[in-house]
Amino acid sequence: xxxxxxxxxxxxxxxxxxxxxxxxxxxxxxxxxxxxxxxxxxxxxxxxxxxxxxxxxxxxxxxxxxxxxxxxxxxxxxxxxxxxxxxxxxxxxxxxxxxxxxxxxxxxxxxxxxxxxxxxxxxxxxxxxxxxxxxxxxxxxxxxxxxxxxxxxxxxxxxxxxxxxxxxxxxxxxxxxxxxxxxxxxxxxxxxxxxxxxxxxxxxxxxxxxxxxxxxxxxxxxxxxxxxxxxxxxxxxxxxxxxxxxxxxxxxxxxxxxxxxxxxxxxxxxxxxxxxxxxxxxxxxxxxxxxxxxxxxxxxxxxxxxxxxxxxxxxxxxxxxx
Amino acid sequence: xxxxxxxxxxxxxxxxxxxxxxxxxxxxxxxxxxxxxxxxxxxxxxxxxxxxxxxxxxxxxxxxxxxxxxxxxxxxxxxxxxxxxxxxxxxxxxxxxxxxxxxxxxxxxxxxxxxxxxxxxxxxxxxxxxxxxxxxxxxxxxxxxxxxxxxxxxxxxxxxxxxxxxxxxxxxxxxxxxxxxxxxxxxxxxxxxxxxxxxxxxxxxxxxxxxxxxxxxxxxxxxxxxxxxxxxxxxxxxxxxxxxxxxxxxxxxxxxxxxxxxxxxxxxxxxxxxxxxxxxxxxxxxxxxxxxxxxxxxxxxxxxxxxxxxxxxxxxxxxxxxxxxxxxxxxxxxxxxxxxxxxxxxxxxxxxxxxxxxxxxxxxxxxxxxxxxxxxxxxxxxxxxxxxxxxxxxxxxxxxxxxxxxxxxxxxxxxxxxxxxxxxxxxxxxxxxxxxxxxxxxxxxxxxxxxxxxxxxxxxxxxxxxxxxxxxxxxxxxxxxxxxxxxxxxxxxxxxxxxxxxxxxxxxxxxxxxxxxxxxxxxxxxxxxxxxxxxxxxxxxxxxxxx
Numbered sequence: 001x002x003x004x005x006x007x008x009x010x011x012x013x014x015x016x017x018x019x020x021x022x023x024x025x026x027x028x029x030x031x032x033x034x035x036x037x038x039x040x041x042x043x044x045x046x047x048x049x050x051x052x053x054x055x056x057x058x059x060x061x062x063x064x065x066x067x068x069x070x071x072x073x074x075x076x077x078x079x080x081x082x083x084x085x086x087x088x089x090x091x092x093x094x095x096x097x098x099x100x101x102x103x104x105x106x107x108x109x110x111x112x113x114x115x116x117x118x119x120x121x122x123x124x125x126x127x128x129x130x131x132x133x134x135x136x137x138x139x140x141x142x143x144x145x146x147x148x149x150x151x152x153x154x155x156x157x158x159x160x161x162x163x164x165x166x167x168x169x170x171x172x173x174x175x176x177x178x179x180x181x182x183x184x185x186x187x188x189x190x191x192x193x194x195x196x197x198x199x200x201x202x203x204x205x206x207x208x209x210x211x212x213x214x215x216x217x218x219x220x221x222x223x224x225x226x227x228x229x230x231x232x233x234x235x236x237x238x239x240x241x242x243x244x245x246x247x248x249x250x251x252x253x254x255x256x257x258x259x260x261x262x263x264x265x266x267x268x269x270x271x272x273x274x275x276x277x278x279x280x281x282x283x284x285x286x287x288x289x290x291x292x293x294x295x296x297x298x299x300x301x302x303x304x305x306x307x308x309x310x311x312x313x314x315x316x317x318x319x320x321x322x
Numbered sequence: 323x324x325x326x327x328x329x330x331x332x333x334x335x336x337x338x339x340x341x342x343x344x345x346x347x348x349x350x351x352x353x354x355x356x357x358x359x360x361x362x363x364x365x366x367x368x369x370x371x372x373x374x375x376x377x378x379x380x381x382x383x384x385x386x387x388x389x390x391x392x393x394x395x396x397x398x399x400x401x402x403x404x405x406x407x408x409x410x411x412x413x414x415x416x417x418x419x420x421x422x423x424x425x426x427x428x429x430x431x432x433x434x435x436x437x438x439x440x441x442x443x444x445x446x447x448x449x450x451x452x453x454x455x456x457x458x459x460x461x462x463x464x465x466x467x468x469x470x471x472x473x474x475x476x477x478x479x480x481x482x483x484x485x486x487x488x489x490x491x492x493x494x495x496x497x498x499x500x501x502x503x504x505x506x507x508x509x510x511x512x513x514x515x516x517x518x519x520x521x522x523x524x525x526x527x528x529x530x531x532x533x534x535x536x537x538x539x540x541x542x543x544x545x546x547x548x549x550x551x552x553x554x555x556x557x558x559x560x561x562x563x564x565x566x567x568x569x570x571x572x573x574x575x576x577x578x579x580x581x582x583x584x585x586x587x588x589x590x591x592x593x594x595x596x597x598x599x600x601x602x603x604x605x606x607x608x609x610x611x612x613x614x615x616x617x618x619x620x621x622x623x624x625x626x627x628x629x630x631x632x633x634x635x636x637x638x639x640x641x642x643x644x645x646x647x648x649x650x651x652x653x654x655x656x657x658x659x660x661x662x663x664x665x666x667x668x669x670x671x672x673x674x675x676x677x678x679x680x681x682x683x684x685x686x687x688x689x690x691x692x693x694x695x696x697x698x699x700x701x702x703x704x705x706x707x708x709x710x711x712x713x714x715x716x717x718x719x720x721x722x723x724x725x726x727x728x729x730x731x732x733x734x735x736x737x738x739x740x741x742x743x744x745x746x747x748x749x750x751x752x753x754x755x756x757x758x759x760x761x762x763x764x765x766x767x768x769x770x771x772x773x774x775x776x777x778x779x780x781x782x783x784x785x786x787x788x789x790x791x792x793x794x795x796x797x798x799x800x801x802x803x804x805x806x807x808x809x810x811x812x813x814x815x816x817x818x819x820x821x822x823x824x825x826x827x828x829x830x831x832x833x834x835x836x837x838x839x840x841x842x843x844x845x846x847x848x849x850x851x852x853x854x855x856x857x858x859x860x861x862x863x864x865x866x867x868x869x
Contacts, residue, residue: 033747034745034747034748034751035747035748035750035751039747039750039751040397040747041397041407042405042407042750043407043716043746043750044750044754044762044763044783045405045484046750047750047754047755047782047783048482048487048782050482051405051481051482054480054481054482084396086395086396086397087396087397087398087399087536087556088399088534088535088536088538088556089535090536095396154589157593157597161593161596161597162593162596162597162617163596166597166598169597169598169599170590170593170594170596170597170598170599171583171585171590171593171594171597171599171600173558173559173583173599175559176555177552177553177555265586265587265590266587266589266590267590268583268584268585268586268587268590268594270558274586275396275557277586278395278396278397278557278586279396281395282395282396282397283747284396284397287396
C-alpha cells in the first residue's frame with residue numbers, strides 16, 4: 001500500500017473514533033442540561049403534568065439513558081439519523097437536509113470570494129512590504145480582525161440594506177422551495193460579512209510566511225542566478241509560503257461551516273448554525289447530534305485534506321514518504 | 323371597516339352595544355342568556371388606535387402581505403387544539419381557524435361560526451346552532467359532527483387540548499348532537515364563563531378526522547389557508563393563500579397571499595421591515611419605536627390586559643405572613659418601574675388582573691409608601707429581610723429589568739433583593755410554582771378564566787397559592803362560576819378581586835402595551851384588546867389591505 005494511502009486510512013479511522021467520542025460527549029451534555037425535550041417544548045405549559053407526561057411518553061424519554069443512546073447509535077450505524085423530537089417529528093435527514101445545502105452554498109461562496117482575495121492581498125503585501133499599499137492592507141486587516149463578525153454584519157445591513165442605501169435585502173431568508181437562481185441577492189451580504197471575517201486571518205498568515213520565504217537563502221540564490229521576479233515568486237516562493245496558510249484556510253472553512261451561527265442569526269439565514277441553536281434550545285437530541293457530528297466531520301475531513309495537500313505540495317514531505 | 327353589526331351576526335350581537343350597557347350587564351339580551359361580555363372597564367376605551375382604515379370602497383384587493391414575526395422555532399406546529407408554542411405559530415393559527423364564538427377587537431364577545439348560543443337557567447347547558455352553508459378549506463361542510471369531533475378531540479384524556487381545562491364541567495359524554503347544525507353541551511357543574519371558553523382560539527372547529535402533521539391536514543375555516551402542506555416550514559415561514567370560501571362575505575380577506583416570516587432576532591425582524599422585505603412587523607420592542615417612526619413607518623399601539631406580575635408564594639416564608647405581602651406591594655413605584663423597565667410600554671396596574679372584566683372593581687390606585695412598608699415589615703419581624711427574586715427573559719424580555727428596578731426600590735424599605743436571572747429551561751423547571759418570590763407572564767383573560775388557571779387550589783399555574791390560604795376567596799370564585807346572572811356574578815368577581823388586591827400574592831404593577839409597525843401602504847390593521855401574537859391581536863390580517 002502506498003504510504004500516502006496508509007496515512008489516509010489511519011487518519012480516517014481516528015476520525016471515526018473522534019466522531020464517536022463527540023457523540024458521547026454531546027449526548028452527556030444534553031442530558032446534563034436541566035429539563036428535557038418535553039419541558040423545553042412546553043415551557044410554562046409543562047406545569048400541566050398530564051400534558052407533560054403524555055409528551056414524555058410520546059417522545060420515548062421515559063426509557064433509561066443508555067437505552068436511548070444505544071438505540072440512536074444503532075440507527076446511525078444503519079444510516080438512520082432518527083426523527084426529530086419536536087414539531088411533527090420529521091426525519092432528521094429531511095429536516096436538516098435543506099439547511100445543510102443552504103449552509104454549504106453560503107460557505108462555498110464565502111470561500112470562493114475570500115480565498116483568492118486573501119492570497120492576492122497576502123502575496124502583494126509581502127512583495128511590496130512596508131509600502132503604502134502594505135500599510136493600508138495591514139491597518140484594514142487589523143481593524144477587521146478586531147471586529148466580531150456580527151458587528152461587521154450590522155454595519156453591512158445599515159449601509160447597504162436599511163439606513164443609508166437600500167440596495168440589498170436586509171434578511172436572507174432563502175426559500176428552499178424556490179429555485180436558487182432567483183435568490184442570489186440574498187447571499188450577497190452574508191457572503192461579504194463572512195469574507196471580511198476570513199480575509200484578515202488568511203492574508204496576514206500568507207504575508208508573514210511569504211516574507212519569510214522571500215528572505216530565505218534559496219530565493220536569494222534564485223535571484224542571483226537571474227531568475228525573473230515573477231518566476232521567483234510563483235515557482236519558488238509561493239508554493240513554500242502557502243504550506244502553513246493551507247492549514248489556516250482549512251480551519252477557516254471549518255469555522256465557516258460550523259461557526260457562522262451569529263451571521264446566520266443576524267441575517268435570519270436558514271442554515272445549520274441557526275438550526276443548531278434552535279435544536280439545543282428544544283433539547284432536540286437527534287437533530288443536535290446530527291448537526292454536531294456533521295460539523296465535527298467537516299473539521300476532521302478538512303484537517304485531513306489540508307495535511308494531504310501539504311504533503312503533496314511540499315517537496316521535503318513528499319520525498320520523505322518514499 | 324368593522325364587521326361589528328354586520329347582518330351576519332344575529333342574536334344578541336345584532337344591536338349595538340355600548341360600554342355603559344356592558345357595565346350594567348344589560349348587553350346579554352339573548353334568549354334567557356346571562357353571561358356578560360368581557361370588556362373595557364377602566365380608562366376611556368379598551369384600545370387606542372393610531373391608524374384607521376379608509377372607508378369601504380377604498381379597499382384595494384390583492385397583493386402579498388408579508389408579516390415579520392419574532393421567536394419562531396422548529397418545535398411549532400399548526401394543531402389548533404395544542405398550545406401554540408411560538409408567537410408566529412399563534413399568528414398562523416388565528417388566520418387559519420375559527421371558533422364558535424370570538425372576541426372582537428374591543429373585547430366584546432360575539433358569534434363566529436355559531437349563529438346562536440342559548441344557555442339554560444342554571445348555567446349547566448349550552449345549545450349552539452351553527453351558521454348554515456359553512457365549509458372548511460377542503461370544501462367539506464362545517465356541521466354538528468365536526469363540532470362534536472372537535473370538542474371530543476380537545477377533551478381526549480390521553481392528549482388533552484389547551485382548552486380542556488377552560489371547558490370546566492364538560493366531558494366527552496356531555497357533547498350531544500341535536501341535529502345537523504345544532505350541538506348541546508351538557509356540563510357536570512355550572513360554568514357561567516363557558517361561552518368565553520368556546521371563544522378560545524384553542525377551541526377551534528376542525529373537520530372530522532383532523533390530525534395535522536406539520537402542514538399536512540391543517541384544515542380550518544379561517545380567511546387564509548395553506549395551498550400546499552410544504553408551504554408551512556416550522557421555524558422559517560408559512561405562506562398562505564386567500565380562502566375563496568371564507569364565510570364572512572364582506573370583511574376580508576383582501577390580500578391574495580399572506581406570508582408569516584419568522585425571525586429569531588428582533589433586530590433582524592425590524593430590519594426586514596426597514597429594508598422592505600416585510601410590510602408588517604409584529605410586536606416591536608420599546609426602543610425600536612423611534613427607529614420605525616423615524617424611517618417613516620406607522621405604529622399600531624394596543625392597550626392589552628396581559629401582565630407580568632411578581633409572584634409571592636403565600637405558602638412559603640416570609641410571604642406566609644400577609645403583612646410581608648402587603649409591604650412588598652407598597653414598595654413598588656409603578657410609574658417609575660414602567661418608565662425604567664418597559665420603555666413606557668405598559669399602563670399602571672393595581673394588583674388585580676382581568677382589567678377588561680365587567681366585574682373588575684374600581685379601587686383606589688395603590689402607590690408607593692415606603693414608611694408603611696417598613697412598619698408592616700417591622701410588625702412581621704422582618705426588618706432586615708433579604709430575599710432572592712427569580713426571573714428570566716423567557717418570562718418576558720423585560721422581566722429581568724423589572725426585577726432589577728424592584729431590587730432598587732426595595733432598598734428604600736430596608737429589604738435586600740438578590741435578582742437571580744436564569745434560563746427558560748431552568749425557570750420553568752422543577753422549581754416553577756415553588757419559588758417563594760418570582761415572576762410570570764400572563765395573557766389577557768376574564769377574571770374567572772384567569773382565576774381557574776392561576777389562583778384556585780389545584781390550578782395548573784398556581785404560583786401564589788393564595789387559594790390554599792383563603793377559604794373565603796375560593797368560595798367567592800366557585801360561587802361566581804355557578805352564577806349565571808351577570809350583575810350578581812360581577813359583584814362576586816369584584817369581591818374576589820378586592821380580596822386578592824388586599825391579601826393576595828401577585829404584584830400586578832402594570833399591563834402591556836403591544837406595538838406593531840407597518841409600512842404606509844398597509845391599511846385596515848386595528849388594535850386588539852388581547853394583544854395576542856400582535857397588537858392587531860388575533861392577527862386579523864383578513865382586514866388588512868395593501869394600497
